[in-house]
Amino acid sequence: xxxxxxxxxxxxxxxxxxxxxxxxxxxxxxxxxxxxxxxxxxxxxxxxxxxxxxxxxxxxxxxxxxxxxxxxxxxxxxxxxxxxxxxxxxxxxxxxxxxxxxxxxxxxxxxxxxxxxxxxxxxxxxxxxxxxxxxxxxxxxxxxxxxxxxxxxxxxxxxxxxxxxxxxxxxxxxxxxxxxxxxxxxxxxxxxxxxxx
Numbered sequence: 001x002x003x004x005x006x007x008x009x010x011x012x013x014x015x016x017x018x019x020x021x022x023x024x025x026x027x028x029x030x031x032x033x034x035x036x037x038x039x040x041x042x043x044x045x046x047x048x049x050x051x052x053x054x055x056x057x058x059x060x061x062x063x064x065x066x067x068x069x070x071x072x073x074x075x076x077x078x079x080x081x082x083x084x085x086x087x088x089x090x091x092x093x094x095x096x097x098x099x100x101x102x103x104x105x106x107x108x109x110x111x112x113x114x115x116x117x118x119x120x121x122x123x124x125x126x127x128x129x130x131x132x133x134x135x136x137x138x139x140x141x142x143x144x145x146x147x148x149x150x151x152x153x154x155x156x157x158x159x160x161x162x163x164x165x166x167x168x169x170x171x172x173x174x175x176x177x178x179x180x181x182x183x184x185x186x187x188x189x190x191x192x193x194x195x196x197x
Contacts, residue, residue, distance in 0.1 A: 023064055026071050027056050034079055037151045040139055041083045051086060055079040073165035076152055080166065138188040142181050145169075149177035150185070 031052060038048035055078045063074050139147055145167070152163045153174070163178075164171045 020064075022068055023060060023071070026068070027060070030072070030075060031056065033156055034075070037155065038079065038083060040136055040151070041147070042086055043140075047086065051082045052079065055082050072156070072158060073162040076156070076158070076166035077168065080148060134189065135185075138185050141188055142184055145173075145177045146181035146184065149174055150181035153178050 034052045034055070035048050038051045039045060042048050042051065055075060058078050059071065059075045063071065066074065139150065142150065148167055149163060152158045152166055153160070158166065160171050160174050164174045167174065169177075
């Protein structure tokens with residue numbers, strides 16, 4: 001009777017390969033966008049790349065058998081936790097640096113433009129560089145929850161339901177944080193250039 005319900009080896013292999021291809025595609029598609037989010041949060045390109053890589057590895061290791069529609073909220077929840085961990089670690093490092101800092105100059109954090117899409121021509125990149133930098137600064141000025149809701153909704157295109165799952169908050173809370181983020185960003189950008197609408 002057990003024999004009758006067993007899957008053939010070929011079917012198991014085919015299913016595994018299909019899932020692996022789909023998961024690999026998801027990871028490839030989400031990597032660049034997630035790195036931008038991590039860079040805005042951490043202001044360090046190498047650290048942002050490491051955090052995204054670690055988050056993707058955790059997703060693949062722990063959740064590869066979950067339905068594909070769950071991968072995005074799961075991944076962004078993992079990413080959020082890793083970024084929070086990094087912020088905590090940095091606070092501790094700053095305390096140590098205050099007491100034991102050397103006189104060596106630290107490298108400047110990379111600008112938003114350094115990870116901008118290379119698909120844009122050089123002239124367009126120069127023209128959009130200042131605007132992109134101002135937007136990145138404005139996003140960084142948001143509260144952590146507002147920033148997270150804005151990035152997941154606007155940059156990643158997650159639904160309210162998926163954003164709530166990733167942030168581990170209610171859908172109503174997502175709507176509130178998102179709306180406040182949009183309002184605050186508008187205020188910040190308009191105050192930067194009051195003459196422009």
